[in-house]
Amino acid sequence: MSAADGADRSLGQLVASATAEMSALMHDEIALAKAQLRQDAKRAGIGGGAFAAAVAVLIFSLPMLSFALAYGIHAWSGWHLSVCFLLSFAANVLVAGLLALIGVLSVKKAKKSKGPQKVAASAKETAAVLGNVKPHPRAVPSGTSELPAATPVDAAPVARSSS
DSSP: OOHHHHHHSOHHHHHHHHHHHHHHHHHHHHHHHHHHHHHHHHHHHHHHHHHHHHHHHHHHHHHHHHHHHHHHHHHHHOOOHHHHHHHHHHHHHHHHHHHHHHHHHHHHHHHHOOHHHHHHHHHHHHHHHHHTOOOOOOOOOTTOSSOOOOSOTTOOOOOOOOO
16 A cells, blocks of 8 residues: 555545454464464374373283283293293383373473463454554645544544444
């Protein structure tokens, strides 16, 4: 928009333009917040999935893997069968513990993300800046001694109904 375009537009058009731009800005801020919330939910979902995988590995693999591992250790080392079963159980718990650690780290990373708080702070900052804006005084066109009349300064506010 050039300076000549701004001079040709009425106050109502300028207010409507500013309102439309502020509305677009707020819509963009909301879209950003939604995108960041989706990303945080995805991270939390990955963490929950890792916990579920840890539980599934522990439940479904213990019987089959414990027997196979215990008999394999027994055949390889000749140790007592009960010691071999304890070693196979310890291996399964180690795998489940690693999966649980991945889940914990993923959930902590999702909690550390300050995406929505940053967007809210940005929206508040934008609103504060826009609230403190004062209109720019217009230059008086040469040959006239007063500004164009938009609305009377001492006009009473109009009561509006909610219907």
